[in-house]
Amino acid sequence: MAKTEHTRWDGVTTRDVYHADIVARRDLLADAARDGDWPRVFDQLAENPDWVNATRMGGPSGFALLHQAAWHGAQDAAAALVGGGAWRTLPTATGERAADIALARGHKGMSGLLQPVVRHPLPAPALDALQDRLHALIRADSHGLADQHRLKLPALAVLTELTEPRMYFPVPGMYGGFRYELDGDSLVTESWSRVVGGSGRRHRITARSTELVAEGFV
Known part of the structure; x- marks a missing residue:
């Protein structure tokens, strides 16, 4: 392989x-x-x-x-x-x-x-907080599709071992999905639906907050 x-x-x-x-x-x-x-x-x-x-x-x-x-x-x-x-x-x-x-x-x-080779270490509490906030954002911005399809939501620990700590999560029925990327100790996300004009939304997630930083770009 x-x-x-x-x-x-x-x-x-x-x-x-x-x-x-x-x-x-x-x-x-x-x-x-x-x-x-x-x-x-x-x-x-x-x-x-x-x-x-x-x-x-x-x-x-x-x-x-x-x-x-x-x-x-x-x-x-x-x-x-x-x-x-x-x-x-x-x-x-x-x-x-x-x-x-x-x-x-x-x-x-x-x-x-x-044994995982962790290229982007984060303390476990910080990683858990980012993951909880990401999951909440996915549930909200997928307008119920994540729960409707009983999706297995992303495990952020996987990002810590990737050379480039970014990932794409397509959501069935959304005709789009979520991109998310580690940026230091925060997470930058983008969500969109290809059939909805102006649906692009970018957030920055920290352990303490989820901030909308841009929208309307798709």
């Missing part, structure tokens, strides 16, 4: 958002990772490299491919996934990272590989 850095947050959890063929292929990928069938996993990723951080659509665990590799103790597969852009800071539904899962399963030899 070529080394890439995928900066699109896929928050879709409801299976009716995508075409049935996409859902079926995502299920095949999730099944292969669950079963530890790594040749089949990498065959799927060769066709869809942007699925390297995908979880089972509608699945309750929130396990992505790297979490499954950690559970199985599959060090070579985990190394290939990390090389292909798998996020080591990505949490499961219960907040576990791949490194936590490997340790709990007794795969201590994977700890160095799975």
